[in-house]
Amino acid sequence: MTISVGGTLPETNLVHMGKDGPEIVSLHAKLKGRKVVVFALPGAFTGPCSTAHIPSFIRTADAFRAKGVAEIMCISVNDPFALKAWGEATGATAAGITHLGDADGSFTKGLGMDFTAPHLGLIGRSNRYALVIEDGVITKANIDEPGVCNISTGEALLAEI
Amino acid sequence: MLSEGMTLPDVVFPVMGADGMKSVSLLDILKARRVVIFAVPGAFTPTCDAAHMPSFVRTADALRQKGVDEIICLSVNDAHVMRVWGEQSGAAKAGITMLADADAAFTKAVGMDYFSPKSGMLHRSRRYAMLVENGVVTRLHLEASTGVCDISGGETMLAEI
Numbered sequence: 001m002t003i004s005v006g007g008t009l010p011e012t013n014l015v016h017m018g019k020d021g022p023e024i025v026s027l028h029a030k031l032k033g034r035k036v037v038v039f040a041l042p043g044a045f046t047g048p049c050s051t052a053h054i055p056s057f058i059r060t061a062d063a064f065r066a067k068g069v070a071e072i073m074c075i076s077v078n079d080p081f082a083l084k085a086w087g088e089a090t091g092a093t094a095a096g097i098t099h100l101g102d103a104d105g106s107f108t109k110g111l112g113m114d115f116t117a118p119h120l121g122l123i124g125r126s127n128r129y130a131l132v133i134e135d136g137v138i139t140k141a142n143i144d145e146p147g148v149c150n151i152s153t154g155e156a157l158l159a160e161i
Numbered sequence: 162m163l164s165e166g167m168t169l170p171d172v173v174f175p176v177m178g179a180d181g182m183k184s185v186s187l188l189d190i191l192k193a194r195r196v197v198i199f200a201v202p203g204a205f206t207p208t209c210d211a212a213h214m215p216s217f218v219r220t221a222d223a224l225r226q227k228g229v230d231e232i233i234c235l236s237v238n239d240a241h242v243m244r245v246w247g248e249q250s251g252a253a254k255a256g257i258t259m260l261a262d263a264d265a266a267f268t269k270a271v272g273m274d275y276f277s278p279k280s281g282m283l284h285r286s287r288r289y290a291m292l293v294e295n296g297v298v299t300r301l302h303l304e305a306s307t308g309v310c311d312i313s314g315g316e317t318m319l320a321e322i
Contacts, residue, residue, distance in 0.1 A: 015281035103281030121263035
């Protein structure tokens with residue numbers, strides 16, 4: 001399965017840190033009947049993710065909401081504990097961005113978006129992409145080449161909707 | 162399965178250095194040295210953060226006074242997450258080495274991996290502390306449950322060596 005405009009994302013269980021601990025979240029339940037932004041990145045506390053990608057969505061979160069986006073979700077191959085700490089450290093949580101963990105990497109692999117860089121200690125992580133999804137159907141898809149953060153930023157996606 | 166008297170397998174870990182990532186062989190770390198290794202289920206998880214790590218931050222100096230050359234915290238996380246956890250938890254300041262078993266190669270090799278998919282924890286390490294002398298495990302404190310930190314803390318190790 002690949003990501004394409006007009007297509008859908010496969011159903012998967014992602015994990016989110018709730019008030020009382022980790023919670024399993026159905027991706028399709030998050031998408032149904034809503035207009036949302038989903039963006040993905042290699043991992044919590046990695047360089048460009050913390051310094052470029054996340055900040056671009058923190059800056060644009062309000063503008064997305066003004067354009068009718070109900071939720072902005074960030075998917076990465078991490079566990080919910082690391083994601084909670086990261087969301088608090090970057091300001092993403094305060095900006096209302098939801099972190100969802102593809103803990104076993106199966107969703108990312110299924111989309112063919114995974115990469116492995118053993119020398120960086122990153123195994124089965126996600127390349128960068130940003131999507132607008134309306135009632136489950138992908139209406140915008142900005143997929144970056146591995147290793148770069150250009151068209152999957154908040155500003156680039158915002159300019160398209 | 163990890164046990165006293167066992168010679169630890171050699172595994173190469175990616176370690177975050179001042180100039181970026183480098184590879185470190187466990188054999189090189191352990192050879193002709195006394196090393197305490199404590200393993201935890203994950204960075205930023207409640208018991209690890211609130212109990213296990215602080216117990217070694219408190220006892221690091223005393224362990225060194227008793228001839229321990231290095232104190233290592235090992236977890237199945239990537240080096241990026243481990244670096245930040247080390248800074249936030251006080252471990253870096255206490256001179257504790259953060260070792261990222263990113264692909265769980267070491268944890269699996271010693272039979273210490275466990276799964277908790279509901280928490281997004283896959284191939285994580287059970288909680289234990291061990292004294293390793295010239296590569297051989299001479300003391301092992303393995304917790305019966307991952308959620309408790311009774312016998313694997315720094316004080317228990319300190320009392321025994």
